[in-house]
Amino acid sequence: MFAEPIKEDLHSCLKCAMCQPVCPTYRVTRMERNAPRGRVQMVKKYLEGDLSLSGGLHDALMTCILCEACSEACPSGVRLDRVFENIRMELYEKFGVGLAKKALFAALKHPLLLRLGAGMGRLGQRAFIAPLNLGWKMGNIPLNRLGRFNSTSFRRQIGEVVPAVGKRVARVVYFTGCATDLINEHVGRAVVDVLTRLGIEVVIPQDQVCCSVPVFLSGARKEALPNIEKNLEVLDRSDADAIVVDCATCGGGLKKHIPYLMEDLGLETDRARRVAAKVRDVSQLISEMMDKLPLASASSGRTVAVTYHDPCHMVRSMKVSKEPRTVLAALPDIRLTEMEGAGECCGGAGSFQFEHAELSAGVTSLKKQNIRATGAQLVATGCPGCMLTLSGNLYEESDPLVVHTIELVAQRIKKE
Ligand code: SF4
Ligand code: SF4
Known part of the structure; x- marks a missing residue:
């Protein structure tokens, strides 16, 4: 084996x-x-x-x-x-794995079950968690800081094709991942907004499914194969210029871990490698087209200090670290300030933070110290998992807000 x-x-x-x-x-x-x-x-x-x-x-x-x-x-x-x-x-x-993880695996394998679970989660948030505010935690994260579920799936809201604004210069497939589809619709909207303003047509395949990284990195490699095969079929059928991700985990999975998994299992890897070659983090695309981005002009005296956290799957699996910094540094009203150990793990690692809460808290505490030492007002990153861990642990009044890099770009382009 x-x-x-x-x-x-x-x-x-x-x-x-x-x-x-x-x-x-x-x-x-x-x-x-x-x-x-x-x-x-x-x-x-x-x-x-x-x-x-x-x-x-x-x-x-x-x-x-x-x-x-x-x-x-x-x-x-x-x-x-x-x-x-x-x-x-x-x-x-x-x-094997515990019951909670078994349920998670089942949901990640079945999009309808996943959406049903998200709907129930949203109901629970509205009916109990927000009004009662009992201070309960999941791992180290207070329940009320887990992020609100979208009212409906982002992919369904936005549809299959969003045309470029003006002359089309490129066409990309957007692999939204589950986090954007079910929780972070604001991130998805920012991706679509920025890319289309750059003249890029965005195709969002409605039949894409979970990347399955949480399943196969837990060891359930064979169980993840149906999702992997489905996504490879969906992503390989397109003649788009790139496959764009806003999630380091999905990106790292598609770029590196899935081809390796297939190779380790003795399966044919051509399609996985073709797809991997096209996968790009959204910051890579934007950094190459910064000169075409219709940025608003700087408003003097309102500069915000931003520090950047490198998600493990982006800096090491995808080898992307320079591009998000290039993008942030070019934005008006932003001063990029580096933290010590920007590439060190935030301690989240998906379900790790819930399964090994004490160890995770130790790792997160080092990251928090480094973030706080910068005095930044915002922490930007490129992974919904890191966003969850950081925003779930940085909740003192003086702590910075956690945002996705693309949100800052979207906020700083000229409104039409
Ligand atoms: S760094 Fe040294 S100890 Fe660690 S795996 Fe490599 S050879 Fe072994
Ligand atoms: S947690 Fe430690 S052993 Fe595991 S991948 Fe990271 S550096 Fe390696």
């Missing part, structure tokens, strides 16, 4: 510990079992038959955030991300 070529990587580990200082879970716990080197050695021992697939091994490996910082730091080229993704499949086969 563990892909043979990836097994080879384990022999390249020199136990040099260069990966330790970059690991968020090691920085918090200072324990070898929560560090990349320790985790790699445990996997090696298991594959050599010296360690069984025990509950302890499961905990050590499932408390990894999959942030990929260790893979980037390793001088021997050990692909730790792929090692961990492979071993998770074996852990999943043996231990």
Whole structure:
């Protein structure tokens, strides 16, 4: 089950510990079992038959955030991300997942169920959470800071094709992801607004489904295949110039993790690689066309300090970090201020923050310190997951507001 070529990587580990200082879970716990080197050695021992697939091994490996910082730091080229993704499949086969995650997987596989769940969530928010304000939390996040569900699916609201404003210069497919479709409609509207004003026709396939990253990164690789196949069929049939994402997790999944998953499972990868080659974060597209963006003029004396947080899946899976900064720095009334450790994980990692709340809080606390030290009024980022974690944890009066980079662009273009 563990892909043979990836097994080879384990022999390249020199136990040099260069990966330790970059690991968020090691920085918090200072324990070898929560560090990349320790985790790699445990996997090696298991594959050599010296360690069984025990509950302890499961905990050590499932408390990894999959942030990929260790893979980037390793001088021997050990692909730790792929090692961990492979071993998770074996852990999943043996231990499965809890009820809450099973329900989540079922919903992510069935768009109607997902929309039904979102509708019920919205009802709950309006009927209980907002009026009663009981101070309940999910993981470390107060329920009233989880973000409001959209009244209807963003994709349904906006339709299949939004024409370019003026002369069409390009055509893109917009993979909205579940977060924009069901929660962050304001982000989706900003993407469509900005791209169409740049002369780009935006096609939003109504039959796209969840990217399934939360499913397959939990180890349920085979369960994720129907969604993966569906999305590849939808995205590959288009002759668009690019496939645009506003979510680092969807982007990282389509760009990197899905082709790897298919390769590891011995499946045909041509289509996955064709799609991956076209996937671009929205900031990449905009940074190339900044000179065409109809920006409003600066209004003197109203400059806002903005700091940027790099989502793990954007900075490492997609290798995008310069472009959002280029975009932000060019916007009127914005002063970009760098935080220490901008590329370090925010501690969210999807369901990790709910399953390992204490460890997640430790990682988030380092990020909060770095954000607060900048004195910025806004934190911009490019991942709905990071937005949820950061806005769910930054709620002191003096804390900055959390926004998607594209929202700032949309706010600063001239209104027609
Ligand atoms: S940096 Fe690479 S070689 Fe060094 S301990 Fe970590 S995984 Fe092993
Ligand atoms: S992927 Fe991130 S959390 Fe996991 S071992 Fe590597 S650095 Fe640590």
